[in-house]
Amino acid sequence: xxxxxxxxxxxxxxxxxxxxxxxxxxxxxxxxxxxxxxxxxxxxxxxxxxxxxxxxxxxxxxxxxxxxxxxxxxxxxxxxxxxxxxxxxxxxxxxxxxxxxxxxxxxxxxxxxxxxxxxxxxxxxxxxxxxxxxxxxxxxxxxxxxxxxxxxxxxxxxxxxxxxxxxxxxxxxxxxxxxxxxxxxxxxxxxxxxxxxxxxxxxxxxxxxxxxxxxxxxxxxxxxxxxxxxxxxxxxxxxxxxxxxxxxxxxxxxxxxxxxxxxxxxxxxxxxxxxxxxxxxxxxxxxxxxxxxxxx
Amino acid sequence: xxxxxxxxxxxxxxxxxxxxxxxxxxxxxxxxxxxxxxxxxxxxxxxxxxxxxxxxxxxxxxxxxxxxxxxxxxxxxxxxxxxxxxxxxxxxxxxxxxxxxxxxxxxxxxxxxxxxxxxxxxxxxxxxxxxxxxxxxxxxxxxxxxxxxxxxxxxxxxxxxxxxxxxxxxxxxxxxxxxxxxxxxxxxxxxxxxxxxxxxxxxxxxxxxxxxxxxxxxxxxxxxxxxxxxxxxxxxxxxxxxxxxxxxxxxxxxxxxxxxxxxxxxxxxxxxxxxxxxxxxxxxxxxxxxxxxxxxxxxxxxxxxxxxxxxxxxxxxxxxxxxxxxxxxxxxxxxxxxxxxxxxxxxxxxxxxxxxxxxxxxxxxxxxxxxxxxxxxxxxxxxxxxxxxxxxxxxxxxxxxxxxxxxxxxxxxxxxxxxxxxxxxxxxxxxxxxxxxx
Numbered sequence: 001x002x003x004x005x006x007x008x009x010x011x012x013x014x015x016x017x018x019x020x021x022x023x024x025x026x027x028x029x030x031x032x033x034x035x036x037x038x039x040x041x042x043x044x045x046x047x048x049x050x051x052x053x054x055x056x057x058x059x060x061x062x063x064x065x066x067x068x069x070x071x072x073x074x075x076x077x078x079x080x081x082x083x084x085x086x087x088x089x090x091x092x093x094x095x096x097x098x099x100x101x102x103x104x105x106x107x108x109x110x111x112x113x114x115x116x117x118x119x120x121x122x123x124x125x126x127x128x129x130x131x132x133x134x135x136x137x138x139x140x141x142x143x144x145x146x147x148x149x150x151x152x153x154x155x156x157x158x159x160x161x162x163x164x165x166x167x168x169x170x171x172x173x174x175x176x177x178x179x180x181x182x183x184x185x186x187x188x189x190x191x192x193x194x195x196x197x198x199x200x201x202x203x204x205x206x207x208x209x210x211x212x213x214x215x216x217x218x219x220x221x222x223x224x225x226x227x228x229x230x231x232x233x234x235x236x237x238x239x240x241x242x243x244x245x246x247x248x249x250x251x252x253x254x255x256x257x258x259x260x261x262x263x264x265x266x267x268x269x270x271x272x273x274x275x276x277x278x279x280x281x282x283x284x285x286x287x288x289x290x291x292x293x294x295x296x
Numbered sequence: 297x298x299x300x301x302x303x304x305x306x307x308x309x310x311x312x313x314x315x316x317x318x319x320x321x322x323x324x325x326x327x328x329x330x331x332x333x334x335x336x337x338x339x340x341x342x343x344x345x346x347x348x349x350x351x352x353x354x355x356x357x358x359x360x361x362x363x364x365x366x367x368x369x370x371x372x373x374x375x376x377x378x379x380x381x382x383x384x385x386x387x388x389x390x391x392x393x394x395x396x397x398x399x400x401x402x403x404x405x406x407x408x409x410x411x412x413x414x415x416x417x418x419x420x421x422x423x424x425x426x427x428x429x430x431x432x433x434x435x436x437x438x439x440x441x442x443x444x445x446x447x448x449x450x451x452x453x454x455x456x457x458x459x460x461x462x463x464x465x466x467x468x469x470x471x472x473x474x475x476x477x478x479x480x481x482x483x484x485x486x487x488x489x490x491x492x493x494x495x496x497x498x499x500x501x502x503x504x505x506x507x508x509x510x511x512x513x514x515x516x517x518x519x520x521x522x523x524x525x526x527x528x529x530x531x532x533x534x535x536x537x538x539x540x541x542x543x544x545x546x547x548x549x550x551x552x553x554x555x556x557x558x559x560x561x562x563x564x565x566x567x568x569x570x571x572x573x574x575x576x577x578x579x580x581x582x583x584x585x586x587x588x589x590x591x592x593x594x595x596x597x598x599x600x601x602x603x604x605x606x607x608x609x610x611x612x613x614x615x616x617x618x619x620x621x622x623x624x625x626x627x628x629x630x631x632x633x634x635x636x637x638x639x640x641x642x643x644x645x646x647x648x649x650x651x652x653x654x655x656x657x658x659x660x661x662x663x664x665x666x667x668x669x670x671x672x673x674x675x676x677x678x679x680x681x682x683x684x685x686x687x688x689x690x691x692x693x694x695x696x697x698x699x700x701x702x703x704x705x706x707x708x709x710x711x712x713x714x715x716x717x718x719x720x721x722x723x724x725x726x727x728x729x730x731x732x733x734x
Contacts, residue, residue, distance in 0.1 A: 249357075
């Protein structure tokens with residue numbers, strides 16, 4: 001029991017709470033519409049558009065999206081071809097995991113090299129790196145696409161992860177700042193004890209840089225999970241699509257005219273779940289990392 | 297017993313493995329989800345005849361479909377065979393992206409006189425042939441029987457309705473009578489409030505771009521307009537005053553009179569959904585949509601003949617075909633599949649699904665039977681197809697995609713009320729005809 005007197009009910013507080021309630025409502029209302037639409041029967045969608053609560057909730061759309069309904073049945077309720085939801089989910093998880101793990105690790109190595117190792121042209125290369133962050137991503141799509149095409153990697157997993165898997169200039173720059181702040185004395189002591197540079201990096205620098213590493217991993221996870229354009233142009237094959245691409249394709253697979261809204265919302269809802277779990281499990285860390293990195 | 301069972305299973309698995317090992321897989325794309333089950337059945341029949349070929353069918357929505365194809369041609373990931381469209385194929389042909397099948401037709405002695413007249417020729421140019429016809433379509437007016445009854449309009453009026461761009465004829469009167477404002481006044485009443493409409497009499501499926509297949513081509517041509525002087529012509533007559541007055545009449549139906557759903561709402565919701573939700577009484581649409589309307593509307597749907605214009609009753613006559621990608625590594629198997637798709641065997645299957653009218657008479661009969669079983673009278677689509685001089689062909693020329701983008705912008709601006717039809721069309725026509733002089 002908290003002492004109530006510590007929180008006197010002033011006008012300012014009431015206003016603040018009301019504002020917060022309004023903001024929460026504005027944030028959650030679209031999500032509610034997603035859920036409401038997802039449990040509405042496809043044929044009822046337009047009749048129920050003005051209702052706040054589904055009058056006759058059904059799990060049909062989830063079954064349709066998960067491929068438990070035959071194509072004929074699907075067409076009969078006004079849907080389209082089945083979305084390969086589970087395949088897309090698997091691809092998204094693989095895609096995200098691969099990129100997060102490898103990008104964080106390789107970026108840390110590069111960042112450490114730029115921060116601590118001495119080699120000719122180090123600062124020049126780092127400057128080039130920084131210059132690379134200035135290039136808008138859109139400009140890189142065409143040369144990247146041509147390179148991947150010539151490698152014969154279109155519609156392959158390696159083609160999808162190639163641009164992200166080794167590093168991003170931002171990640172290297174971000175981690176280098178922290179490695180520079182690691183006390184030199186620690187590393188010198190280890191060096192005197194005969195530790196190799198890699199041992200120092202692995203056993204000393206990485207463990208004490210946990211916070212920035214986790215921050216970077218979380219940011220990368222969210223970005224990669226939502227990555228759309230590159231996977232979309234590189235792998236359109238049905239069995240290679242990640243979730244974002246599968247949803248886009250599903251949305252445009254219109255049964256003559258209007259998208260299959262109910263199916264789309266059911267799939268969208270399922271696609272939100274993993275990120276939602278991540279937020280519940282790592283909620284505090286996500287918030288802290290956002291504050292920590294100053295990225296809002 | 298157990299032993300026997302196990303051996304059988306092993307043998308079966310081995311047989312399957314052996315079969316899978318020897319199969320060539322070809323990919324086939326189509327854009328209409330309604331037709332997928334029919335073509336899957338065709339594919340199954342085809343695989344029975346050709347156990348060494350497996351057909352993998354992929355459906356993509358209209359917009360994704362064409363971008364997917366054009367990028368696929370360039371990046372080498374296009375399908376072996378795909379459903380092709382008259383507005384798109386000339387470009388593919390001139391880029392050398394689709395196979396000329398004329399030599400193959402000759403080699404295998406494929407009969408080409410089994411198709412509806414005009415369809416086969418649409419897919420040829422200068423002795424080359426880019427596809428075998430698979431279906432045809434015409435346009436009719438789809439209407440909500442219940443709303444018609446509520447407004448006290450008998451279905452017989454729809455058989456003889458007329459249209460002209462001056463006062464809209466009896467066609468416009470029916471549309472007005474089917475429009476209601478929030479006070480319950482219909483469009484014919486003096487107190488009708490065009491700002492607060494709760495039920496619209498009419499909707500079109502968009503601005504129609506350069507061809508207006510379902511949207512306005514039937515009105516314009518029935519008013520004496522013609523797109524150009526026939527296939528592969530190198531000019532268009534989009535600046536014709538006959539087209540301008542037609543489009544202006546149609547645009548004013550929503551902009552001034554409030555009888556037609558504003559085009560901005562159509563692009564958000566889709567005309568079909570507006571119609572099936574019971575908010576709109578009528579819309580013009582193609583014969584490929586018959587089954588969709590039957591499946592998705594909760595009320596009885598009727599199909600009426602297009603209105604009679606100053607120049608008679610006119611519908612666009614369009615047909616699709618299947619083309620082979622030149623980059624396909626499985627040319628022979630692809631050709632086998634295309635040949636099968638164009639054969640009576642597959643067209644009768646497609647007809648029996650009652651989704652589209654196949655390009656062969658026996659297939660059409662199967663389709664008519666299927667519609668009859670569903671209790672639908674689809675004569676509005678077939679009568680016009682069988683009436684001499686009542687149909688005009690989809691205009692085929694080069695530069696279709698550029699023409700589409702020029703004309704879509706112009707038509708959008710007219711229907712949104714940002715430009716007058718006469719000015720916008722004159723300007724657009726100059727741009728279109730400049731394409732051919734490059």
